Amino acid sequence: MSEAPAPLAIRLERCGKTFADGTRALEPLDLEIRAGETLVVLGPSGCGKTTTLRIIAGLEEPDPGGRVLFDGTDVTPVPIESRRVGLVFQSYALFPNMDVRGNIAYGLRIRALGKAGRDARVDEMLAMMRIEALADRRIDQLSGGQRQRVALARALAVRPRALLLDEPLTALDAKLRDTLRVEIDALLRRLGITSIYVTHDQSEAMALGDRIVVMDHGKVAQIGAPREIYFAPASRFVAEFIGSMNRLEGRVEAGRFVTAAGAIPWPDAPPGARHVLFRPESVRLAGADSAQLAGTVSAAFFLGDRTRLFIECGGHSVIAETAERREFARNAPVHLAIDSDALLTLKDSQ
Amino acid sequence: MSRSNRLLLLLFLPAGIVFAAFFLVPLGQLFVIGGTGKEGWSAYGAILTNRNYFNSLVSTTLLSASVTAATLAISGIAGVFLTRNRFWGRVALVAMLTFPLAFPGVVIGFMVIMLAGRQGVIGDISEWLTGERLVFAYSMMGLFVGYIYFSIPRTILTVMAAAEKLDPKVEEAARSLGAGPLRVVRDVIVPGLKPALLSAGAICFATAMGAFGTAFTLATRINVLPVTIYGVFTEEANIAAAAALSFVLGVLTWAVLALARTAAGSTVAAAG
Amino acid sequence: MRRRGPAFWCLLGFTLCVCAFLIVPVGMSMLAGVTVNYQSGIGSGMTLRWVAQVWDGYRDTIFRSVGIALACLACTLLLGVPAAYALARRQGALARTIEELLVMPVAIPGLATAMALIVTYNTLGEFRTSWTFILTGHVLFTLPFMVRSVLAVMGAIDLKTLEEGAASLGAGFFRRVFTVVLPNCRSGILAGSLMVVTLSMGEFNMTWLLHTPLTKTLPVGLADAYASLRLEVGSAYTLVFFVMIVPLLIGIQVLARPVELGTKATRR
Numbered sequence: 009m010s011e012a013p014a015p016l017a018i019r020l021e022r023c024g025k026t027f028a029d030g031t032r033a034l035e036p037l038d039l040e041i042r043a044g045e046t047l048v049v050l051g052p053s054g055c056g057k058t059t060t061l062r063i064i065a066g067l068e069e070p071d072p073g074g075r076v077l078f079d080g081t082d083v084t085p086v087p088i089e090s091r092r093v094g095l096v097f098q099s100y101a102l103f104p105n106m107d108v109r110g111n112i113a114y115g116l117r118i119r120a121l122g123k124a125g126r127d128a129r130v131d132e133m134l135a136m137m138r139i140e141a142l143a144d145r146r147i148d149q150l151s152g153g154q155r156q157r158v159a160l161a162r163a164l165a166v167r168p169r170a171l172l173l174d175e176p177l178t179a180l181d182a183k184l185r186d187t188l189r190v191e192i193d194a195l196l197r198r199l200g201i202t203s204i205y206v207t208h209d210q211s212e213a214m215a216l217g218d219r220i221v222v223m224d225h226g227k228v229a230q231i232g233a234p235r236e237i238y239f240a241p242a243s244r245f246v247a248e249f250i251g252s253m254n255r256l257e258g259r260v261e262a263g264r265f266v267t268a269a270g271a272i273p274w275p276d277a278p279p280g281a282r283h284v285l286f287r288p289e290s291v292r293l294a295g296a297d298s299a300q301l302a303g304t305v306s307a308a309f310f311l312g313d314r315t316r317l318f319i320e321c322g323g324h325s326v327i328a329e330t331a332e333r334r335e336f337a338r339n340a341p342v343h344l345a346i347d348s349d350a351l352l353t354l355k356d357s358q
Numbered sequence: 359m360s361r362s363n364r365l366l367l368l369l370f371l372p373a374g375i376v377f378a379a380f381f382l383v384p385l386g387q388l389f390v391i392g393g394t395g396k397e398g399w400s401a402y403g404a405i406l407t408n409r410n411y412f413n414s415l416v417s418t419t420l421l422s423a424s425v426t427a428a429t430l431a432i433s434g435i436a437g438v439f440l441t442r443n444r445f446w447g448r449v450a451l452v453a454m455l456t457f458p459l460a461f462p463g464v465v466i467g468f469m470v471i472m473l474a475g476r477q478g479v480i481g482d483i484s485e486w487l488t489g490e491r492l493v494f495a496y497s498m499m500g501l502f503v504g505y506i507y508f509s510i511p512r513t514i515l516t517v518m519a520a521a522e523k524l525d526p527k528v529e530e531a532a533r534s535l536g537a538g539p540l541r542v543v544r545d546v547i548v549p550g551l552k553p554a555l556l557s558a559g560a561i562c563f564a565t566a567m568g569a570f571g572t573a574f575t576l577a578t579r580i581n582v583l584p585v586t587i588y589g590v591f592t593e594e595a596n597i598a599a600a601a602a603l604s605f606v607l608g609v610l611t612w613a614v615l616a617l618a619r620t621a622a623g624s625t626v627a628a629a630g
Numbered sequence: 631m632r633r634r635g636p637a638f639w640c641l642l643g644f645t646l647c648v649c650a651f652l653i654v655p656v657g658m659s660m661l662a663g664v665t666v667n668y669q670s671g672i673g674s675g676m677t678l679r680w681v682a683q684v685w686d687g688y689r690d691t692i693f694r695s696v697g698i699a700l701a702c703l704a705c706t707l708l709l710g711v712p713a714a715y716a717l718a719r720r721q722g723a724l725a726r727t728i729e730e731l732l733v734m735p736v737a738i739p740g741l742a743t744a745m746a747l748i749v750t751y752n753t754l755g756e757f758r759t760s761w762t763f764i765l766t767g768h769v770l771f772t773l774p775f776m777v778r779s780v781l782a783v784m785g786a787i788d789l790k791t792l793e794e795g796a797a798s799l800g801a802g803f804f805r806r807v808f809t810v811v812l813p814n815c816r817s818g819i820l821a822g823s824l825m826v827v828t829l830s831m832g833e834f835n836m837t838w839l840l841h842t843p844l845t846k847t848l849p850v851g852l853a854d855a856y857a858s859l860r861l862e863v864g865s866a867y868t869l870v871f872f873v874m875i876v877p878l879l880i881g882i883q884v885l886a887r888p889v890e891l892g893t894k895a896t897r898r
Binding site: 362363365366367369370372373374376377380381382383384385387388391432435436439440443445451453454455456457458459460461462463464465467468469470471472473477479507510511539564567568569570571574575584587588591597600601604605607608609611612615 | 638641642644649651652655656658662668669708709710712713715716717720728732734735737738740745746747750751766769770773777803829833835838852856865868871875876878879880883
């Protein structure tokens with residue numbers, strides 16, 4: 009147990025999950041997780057992301073016909089005790105009857121590491137997570153952020169082949185979440201370990217993931233790098249789940265998209281497109297001469313670093329974000345312009 | 359995972375076997391024996407048709423009902439008061455109020471005799487005050503006092519637990535809308551405690567219906583149902599009738615508790 | 631501190647009266663047990679001869695009660711703790727139904743349970759006349775308290791997630807049970823144990839029917855003493871009973887607090 013194992017590649021083949029009471033948590037799913045990558049599984053509650061994680065961990069069995077492969081070996085019948093994956097829970101699952109040292113050393117005890125080896129490894133983990141001062145504390149004396157660090161230390165102490173994290177930051181407040189997110193990102197990169205990270209927070213997903221799997225109602229909606237998911241969503245669900253997305257109805261006419269509020273130049277418009285999508289930050293406030301769309305401000309929220317505007321545009325509501333410092337009055341007229349390369353359409357033309 | 363289900367079954371099995379062999383099967387046997395006496399299966403109706411049994415049922419029910427009402431009132435007031443107020447000696451008071459939980463009925467009967475029997479303290483006091491010795495240990499009053507004695511600790515715990523869970527914000531909202539303290543009690547506290555009062559009341563009633571030791575010790579002329587059953591069993595040696603009656607009594611108390619449980623949450627305290 | 635109004639003092643007075651109602655008779659009984667002559671009152675002097683008489687006459691009964699209570703504890707631990715684990719892990723309608731069933735011996739009168747046992751096992755002479763017959767009734771009655779107590783703690787500590795955490799680190803079933811599950815259920819097991827011993831020592835309704843002249847327990851002896859002996863002897867016997875049971879009751883009270891505090895702390 010001296011060297012870190014080589015990063016693990018994981019594959020799921022036709023893994024579905026139906027629970028005893030009949031709920032279909034997961035449709036048969038194929039998933040490829042590359043060695044050393046951080047894969048984020050993102051989606052709203054009930055989409056099946058935690059079920060997927062638990063199948064990889066070995067806490068749930070896939071429906072008959074599903075297989076889980078680690079580096080090509082079928083581990084489906086292998087129970088979690090023998091899979092050597094590290095698990096970090098939303099509720100930390102630290103053992104209240106042991107102190108911090110005891111918790112971190114737990115897996116090492118099971119592997120019958122001698123006392124000297126155990127202590128050395130525990131010290132190493134305490135240093136890595138920067139919690140040396142907490143070594144002899146009881147669990148109920150720790151704050152949420154501290155507990156999460158201990159949970160990570162405990163999972164990593166045994167040099168797992170992969171690290172599985174189930175919404176580890178959801179129980180923490182916003183500022184702490186930001187801090188820990190950066191730390192976890194640095195940690196995962198430094199260790200180079202294959203990680204699967206489940207979350208419903210899309211900014212977390214984009215910050216941490218090498219690739220993101222967006223799930224909806226037990227099915228995969230899209231897999232791709234963060235940029236791909238953000239700038240080229242595959243479906244309306246993905247488009248609206250990640251950030252905000254504006255959507256206008258209209259029709260293509262001679263290189264422009266014509267809507268009730270105005271026309272937007274769009275040379276690359278797919279013929280027959282009935283909708284156009286664009287992100288709030290792509291909307292520019294324009295002068296009357298370069299305006300494409302005209303509308304009135306229905307609400308304005310000053311958020312500090314930017315202002316979020318809800319604009320009534322020919323019967324539609326358009327959300328715009330601007331860094332301009334001026335104040336916006338209700339019912340003030342505004343003119344909007346959008347660059348044509350920020351315009352999106354969906355593959356399934358929804 | 360059927361492997362883990364099998365393991366769980368195995369872990370439960372010892373308790374399950376003991377329970378089946380010494381409770382479920384005997385209960386079934388009791389039911390069967392109840393129907394093998396001279397009267398056959400009509401023994402199960404005897405509680406209503408036989409004059410003695412019926413009187414016993416009526417007096418037991420009346421006793422239990424009045425004990426329940428009185429206990430709920432007392433425990434409700436004292437319980438809410440203790441939950442809401444912190445003062446020196448409170449913990450000791452709560453402890454003293456819950457001690458009698460484990461006293462057997464015999465001891466309670468004995469204490470009633472000490473209080474109100476022929477040599478009782480209350481007799482002394484009343485003699486000193488009025489010249490007449492007040493002796494009520496061996497009457498319905500004595501039973502009543504004894505039954506209240508073991509009922510208060512049980513109900514007060516349930517009431518206190520529920521009172522602690524009452525959301526003070528609801529009362530604050532009522533007060534902000536102009537409700538005075540009595541109105542708050544009537545409109546907020548009592549409805550909030552209703553499930554607990556219902557559940558505690560049911561336990562109190564069921565326990566009182568089935569209580570044996572206290573009545574046995576007081577050896578009153580009034581026969582509560584458990585003592586009647588005991589008499590049928592030992593003096594008349596009528597096993598079938600005793601079996602039938604005790605089965606009916608068991609079903610009765612279980613039904614009361616089951617009803618209350620569906621109406622409220624579930625906690626069951628010791629029977630007496 | 632809020633100013634205490636008249637309502638407070640009234641209610642306090644009421645509560646104190648209720649307390650007095652419960653405690654004064656206890657005190658009186660204990661006092662009568664050490665009084666030379668109850669009728670003459672405390673003025674006649676204090677003595678331990680009634681207690682000595684009780685000890686001479688009923689020593690074996692007292693020991694038998696303690697023995698049965700400890701045996702009952704052993705049985706409920708062996709039967710109840712695994713059963714509680716099974717019920718905690720397998721949550722659902724079936725588990726709830728089983729829990730309801732287990733509670734039945736507490737819901738129905740002890741008289742009924744005892745009669746059921748008698749009509750079924752009367753023919754097994756050896757069993758019927760042995761102390762184990764009484765033990766059986768006690769176990770049926772106290773088992774739900776052990777199970778409930780342990781179940782409550784298991785629910786509070788989120789047993790499933792803890793076990794999954796331990797399993798992910800490589801711990802098999804037995805290691806998990808002995809290093810993670812049982813240590814964290816200690817308070818529930820302790821509270822349940824105290825409850826079981828206390829209830830067994832004080833059980834009368836069932837035991838009165840189940841006993842034989844050779845297998846009397848303390849409460850049964852009490853009933854005998856009340857009926858046939860001097861008031862002072864009965865009081866002395868009651869005194870002995872109180873002395874044995876009050877420490878247990880205090881223990882139950884003391885434990886009730888840390889369990890609450892414990893669960894509050896781990897709720898983060």
